[in-house]
Amino acid sequence: MADILCVIEQRGGAVRKGANELLTAARQLADQLGGRVDALVCGAGPVSGLDGLGAAGADRVLTATHDGLAQYAPEAIVATVQSIAGQYAAVLVAATATGKDLAPRLAAAIGAPCGMDVTAVHAENGAVRVVRPVYAGKAIQTLEFSGTAVVAVRPGAYPAVVSGKAGAVESIAVPAFTARLTVTGIAAPDKATLDVAEARVVIAGGRGLGEPQHFGLLEELAAAFGGEAAVGASRAVVDVGWIEHGAQVGQTGKTVSPELYIAVGVSGAIQHLAGMRSARTIVAINRDKDAPIFKVADYGIVGDLFEVVPALTAAVKAAKGQ
């Protein structure tokens, strides 16, 4: 077995962000094994974004259509994967909230071990190996699986590599399944926000902001990055209600691996670092030059954030030609 199956997340008839990254990881794994990459998209009707999947690494795009897949329907997806899983060395999903829900179900259904939230997946002597953070990022574990494995890849771990190739599209049947869980819908928050766990750039605010309304400064900086930045927060400000829990980065919040993490007025408590230390580049802005955050930051500015952040926003806007 050398082929890789990627179960691509779609929502509302559109392929979700992160598919290209997942396919890049799958492509690398398949190349090591000498096999092929199949992308599986399950939906209730036509799904947009399929054409890009080939360029991102899929040799074949399998579509499975069923009315019951209008919302996330785990039993339907499991039944579909189960009907084709025997051919694959590994089944990959993106470790999003939905992906992490799906992966263990797939694993139990096909009798495979499951590696969750991995930062690297590769093959060694025909066996799938994964690298994953454990103990809240305080240690790194390397696992080897025997036989088919289900792997959930952390978003941001593999920057997408896109070539010009196209992938052949084939439809497959969704086998009979019993829907045990009925998802009725997703309520979006009042303003549509990019999730901190999926953003390329995260700008996190801490107590140094002083007051909840000063998160507006960070939102302006996020906006300057043009739709690829999200605003995050330390636990201290979430606990006092300045921002919703979904923005919290840290041991009891989200673990994020963005390309750029800008910590503004964040002191750098260990529990916060646990959530963002795997970011590619860390910038810290704090008026206390002895703040622990500077020990992990690649670049730091010591100063008053109320002067520095607007200046940075202006500079980013200028750099992006706005």
Place this chain on the structure above:
Amino acid sequence: MKIAICLRRVPDTTAKIAIGPSGTSIDETGVKFVPNPYDEYALEAGIALRDAAGTGETVVVAFGGDAVQETMRTALAMGVDRAVHLQGTPSADGLANARVLADHLRDGGYDLILFGKVAVDDYGQQTGAMVAELLGRPCATAITSLVIEGGTAKVTREVEGGVESAHCALPAVFTCDKGLNTPRLPGLKGIMAAKKKPLDIIPTTAGASRVTILSLALPPERQAGRIVGEGAAAVPALMAALTTEAKVL
């Protein structure tokens, strides 16, 4: 209602992690072990549902070595009625562990089986959903609200970009996330009562593992960074570094 809550014993989240001599597990010297924090949401949910119903039974189940009995007594001190210790060595393969739990829970007549979303040692985040799949029961993971009406459960969970709502019939399996409730502290009377509650020990062996832990290592130290300057005047230097050195802009 009959409710089972599965519990794991994990190092306290403030523990400093050192690698043990095998190179595949931590050095446990001086490490304080506690109930998995996410399991506390499950315990609280189970106890509160039983209290609201005025009747029913909560059972805490753990698969592990003898040390897990002390952890289960914390659950008993919170108010769980009895404990079952599946005494044995957990596998590195989450599916093997899930099979152990599923085999024990299958015929227990449980309306609800609750887990924490994830264990804060191995971050496996798989046992609950695997048990549900093995038992063929409805399951939602990482739930942040749970309402039981008649034989139906309504749940919500956070996904990227919003809150997902779902419902299912009982019996069901859920894994619990922060925000579901505020776990109660074990009261002093509860602590004294815990030792008198039933704790059954069942010797158990996990099946074959398809997972090998090759290594456990400390993460590479981030290279020391630098302060590029002070105040707003340092912004150009930062932009230059982000563009040419880090190449992230």
Place this chain on the structure above:
Amino acid sequence: MAGSSEFTGVDFYDMDALLSEEERAVRDTVRSWVDDQLMPVIGDCYLEGRFPKQLIPGMAELGLFGANLPEEYGCAGLNNVAYGLIMQELERGDSGIRSFASVQGALVMYPIYAFGSEEQKKHWLPKLATGAEIGCFGLTEPDYGSNPGGMITTARETADGWVLNGTKMWITNGSQATVSIIWAKTGDLDDQKSIRGFIVPTNSPGFTAKDQKGKLSLRASDTSELHLQDVHVGKDALLPNSGGLKSPLMCLTQARYGIAWGGVGAAMACYDEARRYAANRVMFGKPIAATQLQQERLAEMLTEITKAQLLVLQLGRLKDEGKATPSRVSLAKRNNVNMACECAREARRLLGGNGILVEYHSMRHMANLESVYTYEGTHDMHSLILGQEITGLAAY
């Protein structure tokens, strides 16, 4: 979740191994409660001079009041080491909160348990355990502190009960108490043997309580004057088995025992704060933890805390065997509070300028501990108690 930047204790000599599983569990639960409920509010309460009374129901629900009294009266029925650990962990948060629990448990519930009738016990103890009734202990008077035997509060027998007259001072919980244990002389003013205890509801006509203002210590605690002006109580108010100065002193011995543990808690809090601060505070290019003078401070604190922990653990085991004599308790209270005062002061100094701010805890502990040094028998009084024990000669 009970865990994060919170306190993880100080245990250099593996004292945990000398505790039972239940004792550790009791300690851990109170430790978590202090982190979750007390620490977020204590700074403001201290500055405002306000006791966080909204915490009383939570404390009661955990079972913190009269925890070493029997289960049949609605109490947790813990042993004395577990009781001590509760006081240790409460005082790690604030001496004022521990004072509340000490008064409620050792100075109100205990005398009712030790000297009361079965009816009194059944009536009052469960309500005090749940916090439905809040108690205070009226022994000290404006002119009779270290010499409580000189008290001039009187209780005169009447046809259907007693009438009490007098003034008590420095009474913790006084202004919010619903019930008080008043010690008064039923005979001549020079007859200490005539001292008896009375359960006096604070809404009795003639009873007033007034907070003492302008405190620079124990600010998150109510400290009150009590005035009893012809306060009539029924016959059932008398604690029938009380008699002589020995009765209130037995209560004090209970409280002092808890305070000896409390000193350990306050010292641990200050040491832990100093240690973390020293590791992070950079001066002259290195953390101050790398300097000899600060290491000396920390070494001294750790040594004193370790000694005090082992001292009070053995005292607890002796108490469980009925062997914690008043002078054994005096030794522990005297040592452990004094060493806590010194730890707090040294920690405050290590913290530098930041050490005078309320967001750091050492100076609040330092100020509080001056009261703890003074009350429940001043340090000097305990020196004399021990001196008499050693020499057989009274030097009061």
